[in-house]
Amino acid sequence: MIVSWPGPISWWRIAATRRRTRSGVTTVTDVFGLSHKESGSGDGANPVQPVRHEQVVFCSDERSGLYAIIAIYSTALGPGLGGTRFYPYESEQAALADVLNLSRAMAYKNALAGLDHGGGKAVIIGDPAADKSEALLRAYGRFVQSLGGRYYTACDVGTYSEDMDVVARECSYVTGRTPAHGGAGDSSILTAFGVFQGMRAAADHAYGTSSLSGRRVGVEGVGKVGRRLVDHLIEDDAEVVVCDVDERAVERVRQRHPAVEVVPDAATLAASDIDVYAPCALGGALDDETVPRLKAKIVCGGANNQLAHPGVEKQLAERGVLYAPDYVVNSGGVIQVADEIEGFDMERARARAAMIFDTTLKIFRSAEEEGVPPAVAADRLAERRMSEIGRLRGIWLRR
Numbered sequence: 001m002i003v004s005w006p007g008p009i010s011w012w013r014i015a016a017t018r019r020r021t022r023s024g025v026t027t028v029t030d031v032f033g034l035s036h037k038e039s040g041s042g043d044g045a046n047p048v049q050p051v052r053h054e055q056v057v058f059c060s061d062e063r064s065g066l067y068a069i070i071a072i073y074s075t076a077l078g079p080g081l082g083g084t085r086f087y088p089y090e091s092e093q094a095a096l097a098d099v100l101n102l103s104r105a106m107a108y109k110n111a112l113a114g115l116d117h118g119g120g121k122a123v124i125i126g127d128p129a130a131d132k133s134e135a136l137l138r139a140y141g142r143f144v145q146s147l148g149g150r151y152y153t154a155c156d157v158g159t160y161s162e163d164m165d166v167v168a169r170e171c172s173y174v175t176g177r178t179p180a181h182g183g184a185g186d187s188s189i190l191t192a193f194g195v196f197q198g199m200r201a202a203a204d205h206a207y208g209t210s211s212l213s214g215r216r217v218g219v220e221g222v223g224k225v226g227r228r229l230v231d232h233l234i235e236d237d238a239e240v241v242v243c244d245v246d247e248r249a250v251e252r253v254r255q256r257h258p259a260v261e262v263v264p265d266a267a268t269l270a271a272s273d274i275d276v277y278a279p280c281a282l283g284g285a286l287d288d289e290t291v292p293r294l295k296a297k298i299v300c301g302g303a304n305n306q307l308a309h310p311g312v313e314k315q316l317a318e319r320g321v322l323y324a325p326d327y328v329v330n331s332g333g334v335i336q337v338a339d340e341i342e343g344f345d346m347e348r349a350r351a352r353a354a355m356i357f358d359t360t361l362k363i364f365r366s367a368e369e370e371g372v373p374p375a376v377a378a379d380r381l382a383e384r385r386m387s388e389i390g391r392l393r394g395i396w397l398r399r
Helices: 092-112 134-146 161-167 188-207 224-235 247-256 266-270 312-318 332-340 346-354 356-370 374-394
Strands: 016-020 026-030 035-037 055-061 066-074 080-087 118-125 151-155 216-220 239-243 276-279
Touching: 055 092, 055 134, 066 080, 066 092, 066 134, 080 092, 080 332, 092 118, 092 332, 092 374, 118 134, 118 151, 134 161, 151 161, 151 332, 188 224, 188 276, 188 332, 188 346, 188 356, 216 224, 216 266, 224 239, 224 247, 239 247, 239 266, 312 374, 332 346, 346 356, 356 374
Parallel strands: 080 118, 080 151, 216 239, 216 276
Antiparallel strands: 016 026, 026 035, 055 066, 066 118
16 A cells, blocks of 8 residues: 655555454455455465555645545556545544555445446545635645546535535546536435435346335434435335434424334334344444344445455355445445546436446355355355456557
């Protein structure tokens, strides 16, 4: 991993130590205490090379209060694309860990969505309610612009389409903008639609029918994505159970769909008699405590990074739970914002998001054929596309 600091640029490679896990996967722990998977295999004489990010940039503007980190995992398929998260991290290390994980996930998500984009992500350290300002957003835009198109930014937690309009006043590489500026607006529309398509594919694989009619689905988190997912489920005649830490979010769903059942918390929901568990809140929902309590046969939700740690996907498979990889089924949002780059067309973007159904089914079938969990099959499919398409850069073209 190469890191560049703002101001006078310094470059160095982070020192690292290797550690082999019980599953045989070798990780690299760098000086920040972060772990990175290594690819391939090797021995003492020929150690394998770690999978590292192409570029990590620290951005600071003291006057506006901006402190951001931009991570580009891969540009094998094209410029990195991923949102900007504005969050009050407890430390710089926590922010760095988050942006590294998220940018890697975006590379795999974009690859499986069929996009010509690599993986990138950015985090702004701070409280968006207190620290966000025009000056800060425009300063951030100038740092994104300085990367010369290697990274396209969009919305994420703590940022909105209106913020992207401000960033775009200083930057050409911005998407996820408001309709008034040629954008699509709320990306949760196609995110929820894509999750629903993934859930239909999981039902088809598990039950032999893509309909959720009569199935009991538990949705954890009914914010923008979860609320829209409930709409799709009710329309498909599913029985829906929800929970959310925000009582107002639950009440909005109940007003729209009075028949929806409410449980007090995520632990209760996970242990409920449900057919499908849909995590749509924060990451890490599937951990060592939750998985053994699951009664659902399918896990398919909109949250990012649902697996709390490597190995959880094996626990799910051993218990006979079909897991639809989160970065596959929740890619509708990035499909939507990527479509803006060539001039947004909702019908075109929706048609591409509908293909999440076929991609998810393909992953389930590959997992069965290869005897691996769906998450592993999804990784392999994404890595294959990055390798096969990325190698075409070796065919020289005159610019």
